[in-house]
Amino acid sequence: MSYKIELTSKESEILNGIELDQSALDRVQCQRQAPLVLELLESLEGRKAIPKVRLMYWMEPKYQIGGVKTSHKGLFERNGRKDDEIYTHPNFLKYLRYFLFGAQLPEGAVAEFEEAVGNPEWISSGDIPHLTKGTRAIVRKFGLQNEDEEFYRLALDIGLSQSFAKYVRDAVKQVK
Structure with missing residues (x-):
């Protein structure tokens, strides 16, 4: 079974401009793709394409395991990020990848x-x-x-x- 979410043609086009591998980005590339990340998320959110459980994983503290008492999103907020700053931060890319493709396993x-x-x-x-x-x-x-x-x-x-x-x-x- 594939856990990849279906993208519209526009979303696929946007995704083609996004490098999801944080280690392959420099500061300029990260800034350049930030508007694309926001546009993709807005489109996905608008049509409720991200599975509910993945959003819960991102937003609910009980889904954050390992002794941390805040959500994955909450960690960004705790580090001084808010609103769009969260989603354009390079560390968010691993969550975006999960939203889009599910777990990264063979x-x-x-x-x-x-x-x-x-x-x-x-x-x-x-x-x-x-x-x-x-x-x-x-x-x-x-x-x-x-x-x-x-x-x-x-x-x-x-x-x-x-x-x-x-x-x-x-x-x-x-x-x-």
Whole structure:
């Protein structure tokens, strides 16, 4: 299953002018693409194209795990950014990438994880040991030991509850 959101032709055109890899940008390039980022976000927001769970991941403190008591957006605000400054900051690009494409994991790992989950509506707390064991096996097979946040994002996109997605993330962190 693809977690990439459908873009209009105009949005695709805008995206072609945006470099999502922060490390490939210098200050001038970042400033040059800032209006494009804002235009793309405005279009996506206008047609409610960004999945709700991805917006919750961005805006809700409980989706920020790891001891921080604010949302991902809140971290930008805490660092003195507000309004458009948040969305034009180079560090926002990784969130924009997630909004557009979902978790950045190999297709094979995604397919195996989807298979391990099955129908997310049927997952209960009794399934967690089996799910986390399967997740660790996928992580080892594909060498994804440092991708706990991406598995967390994938679990959310698949439809697991936020608390079950945390178990998935923790399972990935356990793999050495």
